Ligand code: ATP
């Protein structure tokens with residue numbers, strides 16, 4: 431089966447790590463006999479903005495809509511184009527237009543990486559954060575009254591729909607079902623937020639009836655963040671609303687060490703539209719041009735893309751290769767400086783690609 435993949439390097443180190451992501455995909459395609467066709471796009475970058483006065487061409491939706499997946503680097507160079515223009519003019523448009531209602535981030539401590547949590551070893555932290563990505567607290571419903579007076583009032587509503595909650599819960603339950611522990615944790619705050627969060631809890635309880643194999647628990651968001659730090663081993667799949675998921679999906683990867691390795695996915699699970707796979711890190715202008723960016727976040731995102739496209743074996747092979755190269759350590763593998771080594775982006779990418787090919 432062949433897959434058409436849009437490649438959008440974007441800005442900064444996105445341009446440096448993307449070739450390593452593609453190299454990993456080519457290695458996996460070679461080993462698993464997959465037919466991947468890559469089409470590179472120069473838009474969603476500040477270079478494009480400087481040439482055209484906008485982040486993307488008017489027909490970007492047509493250009494990308496027929497693709498099977500979008501492989502994204504990073505966007506934003508705040509000295510050149512303000513972040514609200516670069517981000518709103520690209521990535522956030524994709525999420526909305528392609529109804530990528532799940533944001534998925536693995537939080538897995540890899541060998542050779544020191545967690546900021548004292549005494550944690552690989553195996554202690556291995557869970558997913560599933561964030562609702564389209565509604566909830568980030569609706570733009572509300573307003574300002576009595577502006578300019580000392581009676582000013584601001585209101586912003588949370589909008590949750592049954593369909594919106596159920597579809598992200600379904601994704602999370604299904605994901606939990608694929609995992610050995612089969613455990614799902616829901617993030618709530620129904621002791622303080624008295625209308626939307628009790629409804630969220632109600633939908634979780636309802637959905638749980640259809641998944642009798644999955645053990646379900648819930649925590650209020652305040653104690654949940656504490657438990658991410660104190661007991662990360664408790665978690666398997668964590669599902670959360672847009673705001674709570676935003677917080678947890680930064681905290682989780684932070685507990686697993688360097689920002690250079692963490693991947694993420696914005697998913698339209700039904701495949702009506704292309705899903706987007708990108709590293710958690712940004713364009714990192716401070717290290718751009720030095721050839722020292724860690725390519726693992728991009729390569730791991732490639733693994734998530736393979737899994738989403740139905741090639742779980744190939745995705746696992748990519749993650750296994752990353753783990754083997756990291757386990758070799760900076761003495762035996764060309765790890766980048768953020769991992770304590772002296773390797774370059776290209777050297778580390780090439781080593782991982784070889785490890786993918788050799789199995
Ligand atoms: P965002 O674009 O999401 O707002 P940001 O621009 O604030 O994020 P990043 O670009 O992710 O932040 O960079 C944060 C820090 O992490 C920087 O000091 C950067 O050098 C470092 N960093 C980010 N990605 C990598 C990487 N792949 N390899 C090494 N260091 C990285």
Ligand code: MG
Nearest residue numbers: 506712713714
């Ligand atoms: Mg940035």
